[in-house]
Amino acid sequence: MILHNYFRSSTSTRLRVALNLKGLPYDYAAYPLREKAHKSHDFLRKNPAGLVPVLELDDGTMLLQSLAIIEYLDEVHPEPALLPADxxxxxxxxxxxxxxxxxxxxxxxxxxxxxxxxxxxxxxxxxxxxxxxxxxxxxxxxxxxxxxxxxxxxxxxxxxxxxxxxxxxxxxxxxxxxxxxxxxxxxxxxxxxxxxxxxxxxxxxxxxxxxxx
Ligand SMILES: N[C@@H](CCC(=O)N[C@@H](CS)C(=O)NCC(=O)O)C(=O)O
Missing domain, CATH: 1.20.1050.10 (Glutathione S-transferase Yfyf (Class Pi); Chain A, domain 2)
Structure with a gap:
């Protein structure tokens, strides 16, 4: 997987924590927001909204929205659970x-x-x-x-x-x-x-x- 993100982005931090808790390795692709890297043609093809993070899966699927991505990871890799069962x-x-x-x-x-x-x-x-x-x-x-x-x-x-x-x-x-x-x-x-x-x-x-x- 490739995490398209930025160090200071809190939504990216959420995703990095979730990936770490699950023990899932990923490649780190950085997009300096102040330099508008997230508005480049290349990034807009990944996410037309021009926002980080994007998680690129091994088959090329681009997942958007940090909470949706974390819940996806939690379903596909259930341990440790990031949401209580109750x-x-x-x-x-x-x-x-x-x-x-x-x-x-x-x-x-x-x-x-x-x-x-x-x-x-x-x-x-x-x-x-x-x-x-x-x-x-x-x-x-x-x-x-x-x-x-x-x-x-x-x-x-x-x-x-x-x-x-x-x-x-x-x-x-x-x-x-x-x-x-x-x-x-x-x-x-x-x-x-x-x-x-x-x-x-x-x-x-x-x-x-x-x-x-
Ligand atoms: N709801 C989205 C928000 C994504 C988002 O807004 N990311 C910020 C960084 S934390 C961003 O890309 N900001 C760029 C901008 O405001 O131009 C998520 O949770 O993934």
Whole structure:
């Protein structure tokens, strides 16, 4: 498999963690977003939406959307499971994942920050305030939920990492770019730290990628 991705992309980090947890080897193809490598003709043939990551399977199939790809990997390579088997626990794991993937990441994506800069005059400080606002909205709610939920363990759901932790871990790395501390969210900080000591997570972190700057 070839992972078409970028070290700083949090959706790419999600996929790298999932591949590592499953023990699946892949070739790393880097697309520097600031240089618009993801808008090249070559990449747009892989994903017409011009977004990373794309997972190219051995038969040339291009898989898009990090959560869809992770669920595909989980079905084809079931061990270790990245979603709980119990339907209720599975729904809760997905809910945390979607809180980040649907309610934080799309608002803070590079193209959104570039759009509010170019179209609405948002300078670096305004972009940071925007990014921080959307993180805080969801992280505060997640912290409240995780601190209260009986199923919260070492990780978001129990004591093994799931899709929820994968999304949490990648988003916290994204937050670091804007200097957002975790002080107000101690349960999230604890879960991030529990992930970060695992090789599968740490190895997937942005600074540990071949294209890291
Ligand atoms: N929902 C998609 C989002 C993919 C996405 O937005 N990727 C970002 C990097 S994290 C990207 O390619 N951004 C390029 C841009 O904004 O121009 C997924 O989960 O795969």
């Amino acid at each position: 339907p209720l626990a599975k729904a809760k794991a997905r809910a945390y994942a979607y809180m980040i993937a649907c309610e934080v990441h799309p608002l803070n994506n590079l193209r959104v920050l570039q759009h509010i800069a170019a179209g609405y005059g948002a300078d670096a400080d305004a972009q940071k305030a925007w990014f921080t606002h959307w993180v805080a909205e969801t992280f505060q709610a997640m912290e409240t939920m995780l601190a209260a939920a009986p199923e919260t363990g070492t990780f978001c759901i129990g004591d093994t990492p799931t899709l929820a932790d994968i999304c949490l871990y990648a988003q916290v790395w994204n937050n670091k770019r804007f200097g957002i501390p975790l002080d107000n969210w101690p349960t999230i900080a604890r879960i991030f730290a529990a992930c970060d000591v695992l090789h599968a997570f740490r190895n997937a972190a942005p600074p540990n990628q071949p294209d890291a700057e």
